[in-house]
Amino acid sequence: MSYIPRLKQEYKDKIVKELFEEFGYKSVMQVPKLQKIVVSKGVGAATADKKLIDYAADELTLITGQKSVVTMSKKDVATFNLRKGMPIGTMVTLRGERMYEFLDRLVTVSLPRVRDFQGIKATGFDGRGNYNLGITEQIIYPEISIDKINKISGMDISFVTSAKTDKEAMSLLKALGLPFKK
Numbered sequence: 577m578s579y580i581p582r583l584k585q586e587y588k589d590k591i592v593k594e595l596f597e598e599f600g601y602k603s604v605m606q607v608p609k610l611q612k613i614v615v616s617k618g619v620g621a622a623t624a625d626k627k628l629i630d631y632a633a634d635e636l637t638l639i640t641g642q643k644s645v646v647t648m649s650k651k652d653v654a655t656f657n658l659r660k661g662m663p664i665g666t667m668v669t670l671r672g673e674r675m676y677e678f679l680d681r682l683v684t685v686s687l688p689r690v691r692d693f694q695g696i697k698a699t700g701f702d703g704r705g706n707y708n709l710g711i712t713e714q715i716i717y718p719e720i721s722i723d724k725i726n727k728i729s730g731m732d733i734s735f736v737t738s739a740k741t742d743k744e745a746m747s748l749l750k751a752l753g754l755p756f757k758k
Contacts (some may be wrong), residue, residue, distance in 0.1 A: 580702060581676035591751040598747060601630035608705065608739035608748045613675050615640055616647070617731040620656070626663070631726055633666040638719045640668045640678055681717075681751040682733070689715030689716040695757035698746065707749055708732060 587609070595607045609699040619632045630648055634643035670678050687693060690713075700708045712730040714720050739745035750756060 581673055583680045584676040586623045595747060608737050608744050610737055611671045612736045614734040615731060619664040629663045635714055636666050636668050639717045640670060642674055643667045685718060686716045695755045701742035705737045705745040707735040716755050
């Protein structure tokens with residue numbers, strides 16, 4: 577018997593039934609599901625110091641449990657001293673078991689560590705059932721040691737769902753445990 581993450585099991589057992597009844601789908605296959613989570617971190621200061629990209633990549637690898645990929649600039653921007661092909665950020669795309677594990681740790685451990693946390697804003701939907709969340713400090717993750725970081729920086733987390741509307745996506749993400757503001 578293989579390991580199944582807690583949230584994935586809860587989705588299969590409980591959340592599918594709730595969403596099926598709430599929206600009145602004709603088939604269980606129409607129930608929206610979380611397809612992937614993309615965690616990205618832009619490092620604008622990397623044009624001056626190349627080591628910052630390595631630090632950011634190592635931090636994202638620690639946080640997500642999956643090796644991060646360095647993203648390159650697509651074009652030249654003279655005002656930012658940016659040339660095509662320079663490293664400007666890092667990202668990780670999580671799917672399957674790792675995606676559910678990351679979401680579980682984000683909801684149960686990391687978000688409650690945010691100072692004066694009231695919930696996440698419900699304005700991050702894009703109209704197609706996807707949700708974007710910005711984290712301002714990487715030190716909310718227990719994997720990051722405060723003594724070893726060289727600069728406090730944030731990251732963006734995108735939740736890509738198979739939902740057709742924002743209302744369906746919000747119901748799915750609420751059921752998965754994301755604490756939206758009232």
